Amino acid sequence: MKRALPKRRAVKMGDVAKVAGVSLMTVSRAFRQDASVGEKTRARILQIADELGYVLDTTASNLRTQRSGFVAVIVPSINNANFAETVNALSTVLNPPGLQVLLGYDLYHTAEEERLIEQLLRRRPEAVVVTGGRHTERCRRLLKGAGIPVVEMWDLPRRPIGHVVGFSNAACLGDLVDHLVGRGAQRIAFIGGDISDDTRGADRRRGFQAAMRRHGLDPDRLVPIGAPPATMENGATAMARLLDEAPDTEAVVGVSDLAAFGALAECQRRGLKVPKDIAIAGFGAYDIASVSVPPLTTIDPHCAEIGRRVGTLIIDLLSRTTKREQSVRIKVKPTLKIGGSTD
């Protein structure tokens, strides 16, 4: 887009200096809480700056100091309570030391992620956080070449780019299946995770199948729902199909609590009792899981803890003078939360 040059902001640091009767450097120091400026001088300078409507221009200081104050964070979707919680916790850790999250979302497409990464790297973030372990080759190259800390979260990639804070999505499904089988279920279906671009969803489905095989049960009761994100509506539609086509199903696992709740709603609509007629479990410990009637059995991935761990890791990495030799790999342990929907 062609855009007209904005009317130049009148006030800059030199103007404040002139009015305050000091040099530009003193103003600069006053703004950065530099100890070498007297308390009274600083107060007067900041006062004058405020009156003049001066706002520090970090676009210039970023260039000079070679520090943007940004941490680029890419999540699959901005409209997902799990990732929102992680990003929120991450911000909470990064903000006090002066780092700001620059958020991007790729709608579950690795090609879009690559585009986004390149765009964000142009802003010279001091670290990059990506969700998941699947990326285009060019994306990997860009990240490796950026010379800044890279953290992959919400997964445990086999071939990590840099650091990792995550858990095994597949293993969590094992816990769910074990729980359901322990409760006596045998004919268990899985809703979602059929699109390969949804790495975590596909991993969960794989984990489901592996666990079913381990128990000697049919691993192929799979109900596809198409492109991510898995919605409540997807879950309801899938459940309707499942009940029509495989009415002998004893338990259902949703790729997320949203799909699971949709399934629960469909059961209600048909007058089926959960868990008496059919048990339902989900993933993510979304609010809906604890409020629904009955509450949903789910896996709590500890979204906030992931965010906090990523944050402290980044702060640690950035405060070192010497680069760490080895990549950090932090495993976060998700928890099985048993609700009335399977009990």
Place this chain on the structure above:
Amino acid sequence: MKRALPKRRAVKMGDVAKVAGVSLMTVSRAFRQDASVGEKTRARILQIADELGYVLDTTASNLRTQRSGFVAVIVPSINNANFAETVNALSTVLNPPGLQVLLGYDLYHTAEEERLIEQLLRRRPEAVVVTGGRHTERCRRLLKGAGIPVVEMWDLPRRPIGHVVGFSNAACLGDLVDHLVGRGAQRIAFIGGDISDDTRGADRRRGFQAAMRRHGLDPDRLVPIGAPPATMENGATAMARLLDEAPDTEAVVGVSDLAAFGALAECQRRGLKVPKDIAIAGFGAYDIASVSVPPLTTIDPHCAEIGRRVGTLIIDLLSRTTKREQSVRIKVKPTLKIGGSTD
């Protein structure tokens, strides 16, 4: 935080130029699709840049051109499907012309909003979008003095700072009350909106009371839930109290669908039939409203449309060479969506 200077990124524009055997300016032009660079030269330059791992440094070009490419957007919470949808639509409009959303959230606190605004203005955004019409005086001053377009959305402030894209939260509640009264309800309660920092929630509550008075009904069946955001759990707790203390209640309106769904869940838990025993309505047209059993009557504020309107407005404002004289005030019309929960 003290941070070590990052190892300077080796490759810069001059390096690419040297390898390509052209001047730095030619490289600069190649990256900006300047017509004066030959197609073959450009391709070769970009190829070399990619091989060298060069990524354009917009931190420098932003300073030189006095354009950041940022639009600062402040929402109350990052973990809210309504605002997420608005921001998503906004990004979709802003990205193609080369603008990037720089997102901040203030957790429903005007003091935090002020802090955030100042921080974001230091990055020299080309426009600012804030949610709601209530701000600290200093915040108003900062925004007015920034010399860039300011848009307040999701509300119709009486004393707007600049441009507005929104609707009357109070009026929407009137529509809901009219609907419930038309259906025969008289003893209607409102859940939430008791904290003044939650402007929109408080507006909705006010709108509820005004409508009840208009119908000659008791406007004071109000159930507080405390600090925003209103959650499903809040709604369930409030409903429990309401059913204990005012069992003659015929209908309930939640400050949002989340609270309304919590209320619905509490009814289910107690074996009450909705809407036979009690009718329930919400606000926001969240996914849960259409998937729950029964579906919730709600107000659809058209989140995506708000985002799109804000986006096109900003693009229009930024592409003008002469500043608009008058502020724009766009009203978006929310829609009543009638679901089984009141029918």
Place this chain on the structure above:
DNA sequence: ATGAAAGCGCTAACAT
């Protein structure tokens, strides 16, 4: 179609 020089608004480094 390409290049040389100047400078965007700050801050690091080195004075005093």
Place this chain on the structure above:
DNA sequence: ATGTTAGCGCTTTCAT
């Protein structure tokens, strides 16, 4: 405690 000088990596302007 404060000031002076140089320069961060680009793009604008002007020249060829």
